[in-house]
Amino acid sequence: MGKIVAVTGNEACAQALKQINPDVCAAYPITPATDLMQRFSGFVNDGKVDTELVLVESEHSAMSACIGAAAAGGRVATATSSQGLALMWEMLYIAAGTRLPIVMPLVNRALSAPLNIHGDHSDGMGARDTGWIQFYSENAQEAYDNTIQAFRVAEHLDIRLPVIVCMDGFIVSHSIERVEYIDDADVKKFVGKFVAVNPLLDIDNPKSYGPLILTDLYHEYKRAQHEVMTRVPKVVLEVAAEFEKMTGRRYGLFETYRLEDAEMAVVVMSSAAGTTKDIIDQYRDRGVKIGLLKPRMFRPFPFAEIANALKHVKAIAVLDRADSFGGMGPLYSEIAGAVMQMDTKPAMINKIFGLGGRDYLPDQAEHVIDELITLAKTGKVQAVKEYIGVRE
């Protein structure tokens, strides 16, 4: 049986990393992830973990060192936010293309300019095409649980891909919540021994990482990388089932809330899902058939499963905590792609909310649901994409 504690999201993630005890961790501080790595470096300093902590001069170097350590054959972790992730950009593709199972908590934060340290999903969405698996967490418990599960998914021999575990900056990373910790021994057993694949440090079998591959084979390597992504959902579900056996906490590719008999759905990720569920309860009390779908795994995106879960609704509002300027919100694009496979297509709207840490308040959820009620009746979309919670 685990221990119930009152901790922040950062504290919970640092605890997960401590329990996992990676071989190498290369990191560079950035708000709001600083506190996570600071806590972890405390564990290193106090001899609570055996991890070799590599303090580097930038996030580009942090990810480079992680790639080197993972290729050498170690279990590797780091953490970052916002500009830090942006600075890692080219190395993110290399980590994924080289199939290195690095785990990285990403404390979601807005991107400059203007400079802002608060939470939104611009950083994670910017990395959506890098080939990393991405999980989004609603609260500190999920961030902790997802971090532990991420190692199993990343290191699975059918997968070997890096994983990003997101939580909302400040809203989750710096808020104290009730979290159930798993016993050290159970985490250790669950995560298991690290199995190195083609480690560079196996000097009896020399090998090279990062070759030049031109028109003759590059396309085939990307085809293989795509194939690996298709294997991820099955592994994620297997790991989640084992995790549920250990903790009683259930995880899927996404979570649904009062969606089974709903006529309308709100799709939203991370902490905003919690607020939305409360408002859904209020509307349900008044007989409004509204439900919620909260994607947990954004990459690979579970198109078929999500389409199936939404197949009976007449209207969907997708709430994006990031914008693709000049395009639709990134989550909206994915949901639209999923819905395209359905026989009868629901009416869909896209709301951009909460950028730069703007609070997502109950009245914004109410505004969205009111619009959905009209939309479900008329089927007529007034504005496909709209900002909400804007000072006017």
Add this chain to the structure above:
Amino acid sequence: MSKKYWETLPQGSVVLEAGSSAKFKTGGWRSMRPKWIEENCIQCMFCWMYCPDMSVKVTAEGKRAEFDYDYCKGCGICALECPGKKGNKAIVMEEEGK
């Protein structure tokens, strides 16, 4: 079911065979060709030291031998560094195919 070609590729494009770059002959990239003029050569081995592609061969006795044109990319570093004899270069660059 037999595997498709792309399914047989090593994971993460790791090269599992040591020294396999010897199979990748890069000499075809060359547009300028170094020419060794043996009578001007003082056996200083600067060319051997400076060549980024190990394309200056050495004999069993440790003497300067011919270029290895399978890998020489024609960068011209050897020609630039070559002191030659009495101001006469022992390496000159010539246009490839002339």
